[in-house]
Amino acid sequence: MDSHNFLTQRQGQADETRLYLIEDDPLILHFVSQTLLQRPSWRLLGHSASLAHACEHALASSANVFLVDLCLPDGRGEEVLALLSRKKPEAELLVFTVFGEESRLVGALAAGATGYVLKGCTAEQLVLAIEQIREGGAPISPLLARMLLKQFRTVPEAPSALKANAVSLSDRESEVLKLLARGYVNKEIASKLAIGPSTVSTHVKNLYRKLAAHTRVQAVMIAQEHGLL
């Protein structure tokens, strides 16, 4: 294999969408499998129906998109998310949820999730969500945007030791979040702020990552303060 072919193959592998499903409901597994028929180039590399199995096999897989259910029979999906975000920082972590409970979603995002998909969506909507997140976007509801704003707002009230390492929002991110919280969609926000819709999506995704970073920094600082590290 010459070097050109090798690079092309590596490039192709990087662009390739490789999925891993962590879900105990066989109907969802069936639904995802059927959905992938619409995208022959996408591959479902594996499936875990429990937390223990996911911690062992999902980490070993080379998937770049993980679909994670938060309610697993032997534990919480947030644990898998935290593990994957630490071991595979380049992977996209999509939460599979029935109702989009924002209160719990904030915890999942803090654990490292980069987006979420509602169960009950159509195959086309699932494909769209995966494509969107692969292109750098992330879904967000008004209530979730409001919660994220609140989450970041607590940073200035944190102890001084945290402030130095605390993550804060840029002005643009803050504007995007405020408009999202009022119910504006990406296209309308882009129009109001004179930026592209994809930029809005990127801002949201950055917010997710900042949220995870923010909470991790806090966790480390608190642990150090208590002499645990």
Add this chain to the structure above:
Amino acid sequence: MTPPRWLTNVVLGIPPYGWAVVWLSLMLLGLAMVTRVSNVPGTQAVTQAQVMLAGQAWNTAETVQLPHVWDHAKRQWDAEAHYLLALPEAFKDRARADGQELGLLLPRVGVRFRVMFNGVEVAAQAWDRGAGYTDAGIHAHFIVLRPSMMAPEWADNRLEIQLKGQALRISGLSPVWVGPRGALWQRYQWLNWWQVNLTWMVAASAFMLGLLSLLIWTKSAERLFGLLAGSLLVLAVRLWLSTPVFLPGPFLAWDYLHKLSFTLYCGFTYLFMSELFHFSQSFVRKLVVLMMRLGPFWLGMLAWTQNYQLYRLWTGVIVVVCVLSLLMVIHRARWGMDVQQRLMVVVGLATMVTGLRDFLVVQMGFPGDVDIRWMTPGSLVMMFAMGSVLLQRTALSMENVGRQNAELARQVGERERDMHAVFERLRRVENQRVLEAERRRLTRDMHDGLGSQLVQTLNLVRSSGTNMDSAQVAAMLNHALEELRMTLDSLEPMEGDLPTILGTLRQRIGPALQAAQIDLDWQVEEVPTVPSLEARGVIHLFRCLQEVFANVVKHAHASRVTVRTWSADGRVHLAVTDNGIGLGGSPDLAFSSGGRGTSNIRLRAVEMDAEVVFSAAWPGTCVAFSFAASTAPCPAVLASTTRSDSLHGLNRAS
């Protein structure tokens, strides 16, 4: 070495009044020892003198025995009395010898006096009748007779003691002591200690104890301490006026205070004893109170008239009251007394013994030192006994307060525990009530929304048989899922933030509008929070807007719908405006007069404390809601970009 057990038991078994008997007996014995004789070795007392009024000739003088009260028969306040005394022959040789000076000791004398020896004034005190108060008669005086002052012949020596009368004070002369200077000087020091220093000590002690009692009385409001404070403070005043001090002002004014303080001292002391012995509403008690009230006027009248008989009468009243008090104590003793009462009886009897001794020795000529009075140390003991009672009462009061505080703390603790239990029960009941209300709300909402949708879907599946339209079933199930999601959305903590509530609703209704090809013009701006939009209010608003949008999609034939928020005049406004056919444009329009949709919206608006107005938007329909805004500032997470549009803005947007 430890004392025997029986001795320890005996000592510990003696009550306080028993110890008082022991110590007071020792005190009286000691007093008797040190005052058993008044003679000073080597000296002689001059007990005879010639007395005459000033201005009269000496041949009219009368020979009297000392002690002598010269104005005993008739009060001559402005007169002078001259006593002529003869020096004892025994000192004839000694007086002429070098370094053997004679001394003269006057243990008691009148208020104003002077001593003339061979025509030369050798001593004087308060002789001039200037303004001021002083009493030379309350302490002894020592005078030196130098050899150079002696007459050539011993019989020619003329010792004259002159007295001036003082209103309301008795003047006279006690035996005068003549002898070697050294021996009389020691005697003078001894008398001075008893008559002056001891009086100052007693006065200072009375003042300090009086102040202490006064302080405790102001804090505890216990009557006993107030009476003790009154008794001791007036005693301090009386003793202060009984020391050799010079006070400016009219003599009679200070003398009035001196006499009044004695009256009040007796009164307060009796009332203290009365309180201590629980003599409630007795005759003597009333008599004492009357005496204390009458005293200032009576003594004022005495000072005004200068009639000494009034004072004698008043002294008699005080004596009667004191005797009656003593009888009351004896009478009370028949019913038994507590430790404090017994102690006071013992000390009181000892004090009376000191007074009796003074009377017998001074007035009746019983053996003893007439110049030393036992009453002064007796008063001191009485005062300390009263202080001891005070201390015990204070300690007892503090113990009682401590016990009551502990009991109070226990009761408060019990009450607090009961209250906590009640609060906990109330909290559980309140939680149950809230849970029940929320359960009913969710049940009703699911019955109206999700249940209805599922029933319709079920009926469709059953009626379709094998020709089931899966797309239609999927659409209906999707609708049911959206209903469920909307109910769950209402449970999220939106904290009355209207833009967030609308944004959440937009997620649910957006696809339906898109499918109906109706453009959504979203003009939602930041507004103050709406307190009525808690979980129940949110679901009511969801249902109202669901009804409005369903009307737009199904009946209005609109191509555009605008959602707008603003705040004005302390209220938050929400308007949904379409560009459809408007009110009355369609016979089946739900918003037409009397439509079920309208009444549902109105009912729900009342539930969420909002006003709702349906109006024509020319073209189309406008449904406007108005909510009372919170007085709190806008949600901090959102920028404050409130607008000051009024309802006119609604028409402009339409």
